[in-house]
Amino acid sequence: MYSETITLFNRYHSRQGDIWFPHILHNVDLVVDKASVMQKYGAETTDKAILHIKYDENVNIQGMPYLTSKEWNKLTNDELKNYITFNSDSNYFDFFILGEYEGSEPITDSNFFEKMEEDTECYAITSVSSPYKVIKHFEIMAK
Numbered sequence: 012m013y014s015e016t017i018t019l020f021n022r023y024h025s026r027q028g029d030i031w032f033p034h035i036l037h038n039v040d041l042v043v044d045k046a047s048v049m050q051k052y053g054a055e056t057t058d059k060a061i062l063h064i065k066y067d068e069n070v071n072i073q074g075m076p077y078l079t080s081k082e083w084n085k086l087t088n089d090e091l092k093n094y095i096t097f098n099s100d101s102n103y104f105d106f107f108i109l110g111e112y113e114g115s116e117p118i119t120d121s122n123f124f125e126k127m128e129e130d131t132e133c134y135a136i137t138s139v140s141s142p143y144k145v146i147k148h149f150e151i152m153a154k
Contacts, residue, residue: 013065015041018112020123021083021096024103031118032092035111036073039064060134062107062151070142072149077142092117097139097151106135107153 017039020031040063070077075095078086083096098105106124109132120126127133134153142149 013038013040013063015039015109016111017041017062017107017109019095019097019105019107020112020118020127021091021105022098022103023084023088023091023117025088028119028121029103029123030088030091031120031123033112033115033118034075034095035115036064041109060153062134062149062153064149064151066142066147066149068147077149088117097136097149099136099138099152104135104137106133108133 016035016037019034019036021034023030023032042061042063043059064072066072066077072095075093078094078096080096080098080100083091083094083098086094096105106127108127124133124135136151136153138152140150
């Protein structure tokens, strides 16, 4: 448990197009077993993955402050790479891949998600729990 590495891609939607900000996160728990997902969320779920990410007492995730997607979208391009969010909006969702993405610079390709979906184990975020307070973590659903 909490032994996987993922790369989260936060999407920033601007007039010039989408910009994706990669964040490599170590020591996360990723459950992709369909039976486990169905057991917890029911047979009607279309989600394929449950991602658990720990945070500290200041709601920082591996040194980056967490912001709601509304707060994150108010930042300037220069500030975005220093914060993390989990956006599940059906039009401007964030996504993650299993493993480390090679590169830390923002990606300005409007078809980036589709390309990653073809080439990697890729999951679009569909819902995010509020931060759990007893065991400090986020629970993120994805398909």
